[in-house]
Amino acid sequence: MPIKRLLIANRGEIAVRIIRAARELGIHTIQAHSTADVDSLAVKLADEAIAIGPPQAAKSYLNIPAIIDAAKKTQADAVHPGYGFLAENAEFADACAVAGLVFVGPSANAIRMMGDKVAAREAAMRAGVPTVPGSDGRVDDLETARRVIAETGFPIMIKAAAGGGGRGIRIAANPEEFDRLVPQAKAEALAAFGDGGLYLEKVIERARHIEVQILGDGHRAIHCFERECSLQRRRQKVWEEAPSISLPEAVRRKLCASAVALAEAVHYSGAGTLEYLYDDASGDFYFIEMNTRIQVEHPVTEFITGVDLVREMLKIAGGEKLRLKQSDIFMRGHAIEVRINAEDPAQNFMPAPGTVTELRVPGGNGVRFDTLLYQGYTIPPFYDSLLGKLIVWDEDRPAAIARLIRALHELQIGGVKTTRSLHLALAADPAVASAQFHTRWLEGWLESNATKLAAE
Amino acid sequence: MAKQILSPLPGTFYRRPAPDQPVYKNEGDSVAVGDVIGLVEVMKSFNEVKSTEAGKIVKFHAENEDAVMAGQPLADLE
Structure with missing residues (x-):
């Protein structure tokens, strides 16, 4: 109904x-x-x-x-x-x-299976989706762990089975560190997630974060292509785009098909995202986790495909069959989203709630600003610092970056510090222009570019 | 008027470093300048509240997990 x-x-x-x-x-x-x-x-x-x-x-x-x-x-x-x-x-x-x-959203069972990162990994393996080399399931004793590490080598990631979204992860560089970190990780996972289960994954150095948007109705699933979210700080996404320009067409086809196969294998219903690491040197991709919800960065997919993902979620939840066929989904142009947070980039991203004394929202062709702000609004300190998402679309990536810079200059949020200056600096950076980045690139960049982020 | 420790930030006040640990300070405890008396969580980041005065805590005005505003008195000192 x-x-x-x-x-x-x-x-x-x-x-x-x-x-x-x-x-x-x-x-x-x-x-x-x-x-x-x-x-x-x-x-x-x-x-x-x-x-x-x-x-x-x-x-x-x-x-x-x-x-x-x-x-x-x-x-x-x-x-x-x-x-x-x-x-x-x-x-x-x-x-x-x-x-x-x-x-x-999906069924409680689908949430449960994908929420358990070990079960999700196993479901991916069964559906023929490549996963990051590591343990077959949960690692309950150091003996099993040592056998896994004999194959993957160091550094190794110790991850909480109940974690996700960048939480519950530790990296060990050597056996001593590993022996020290495992009990810590177990205790922390138990305290944070009520489940002390751990698993191991090889650290893929210099990987890109690429994710595939899917829609399913419990029987059939389609993909709406990929997003690249390699620019991250403390494993939180900062800048997201679609499509990924690092992906050759043949790899894109394989990657998106693998996401559909996994979504159909778990009878997925609603909007979901499968996250992968992509090694652009070898062309290999590895499934890391599935998010069983709408994601913050969904608008970039909406811009390149024209599909309203939240509308489709509501229709599917209301009992409709998936209206779209895979052959209905095309992508056109390039979209970029940047997260405007109430944080001061000049002060190590310290949270900065406050009252919005002035608000000038960017507009014009190919510009979208999804926000919770209005002029005079007092931002409460109790929740996360996301104030809005500036999303731009243009015919190709260079044009989208130019449009992003134009829109960032129009955006004016008075009374609170925001991450606008970070995005202006990133948009002007040659490495960003050529998309020569990986998931740990931004943290290094931040260390050497602190002066560019002086307060506005 | 007795001395007070004010919240430096708006957010949620905690008297303990973690739910399973004892409170930083009890009423009746003495504090030195710089002693941590609690945490304020603002936008998911935790900030220590340090005493700006030396003295003895006579009363807490905010309980664990209370919502507090910047400048709000958290404790009275004597």
Whole structure:
């Protein structure tokens, strides 16, 4: 049954994004919010709003009973979890099902399987998708670990089975470090994720981060090509683009086909992303994990394909079969997204909440700014620092970079420090212009270019 | 008026370094300049709150996990 009343169980720019997609489909929107978000743009834009708890996320956006209760009170028939918070929480998906609510995302079982990074790795192997060399499953004893390392060598990554999104990862350079880090990693994984399970992966030096967007309806899946997100700081993406210009057409075809094979093998429903490492020297790619939700950087895919991914999610969750066939999906031109965060690049990216005294939003052809900001808004300190995403499209990558620079100059956010200056510096960098980067490139660049990031 | 320790940042105040560890300071404890009395979490980054005065903590005004504003009194000293 098509969704009629949608509760948005998230905040910030993604809540705004979901409200927009829902309203275009004639869906009544209900924004769940903490007391700190009563003045948020999402609350202003939604048809109605309901408070779910105090500012701290653990008591509001992560509070499953409060959200289910809010959905019942407002007679919602579906819940969109956005990204982060409860988006990849199988227990929440179960709770929605028990309450008779449609969870806009895959089944709880698919979330559970992909959330366990070892199970996901095994599912990938079964579907014939290449994975990073490492342990076959969980590593329970040092003996097994040593056998794995005999094949992969050092350095080796120790990863939490329940981790993901760059969390729960340690790198050991030698046997002594390995013996020291394993108990630490186990204790930390147990504390952070309630599961001390670990697995091992070879460190792929100088890899690119490439991910494939997929859409599925539980029976059939298609891909919407790839995104490259190699520019990262502390394993958080900073700048994302589509397509990846480092990928030869034959590799692109193989990579995207592998993502579809894995999505179909797990009967995936909704929008999802399969993340890979790509070694451009050898042309090899390796599956690392699947994110069972909409991603922050989805707009670059929307720009190059013309597909509205959030709309498709809502239609699939409402019971429709996937409307698109693979042959309907074309890509055209190049899109780049940069994350505008409330952080001061000149002060080691210290968070900088505050009140927006002036807001000038960039516009013109091929420019999109997805944001939670409005003039006079006071940014609450309780959540992550993403203020908005500036996304540009143009016929090719050099033109897109020129357009990005133009749009960044138009963007003016008064009263708070943002990462705008970082993106202006990156956009002017020759290595970025030639896309000669890998996932650890940005951190080195930041060390040697600190002076270019002086406060504005 | 007694001396106070103010929150340097807006965010969530914590009295413990980690949920399973003891509080930094109890009421009645003495503090030196620079002693850590708690943490403020702002946008997922944790910042230590250090005492700017020496003295004895007579009262905490913010409990563990309270939302605090910059400049809000966290504790009274004497």
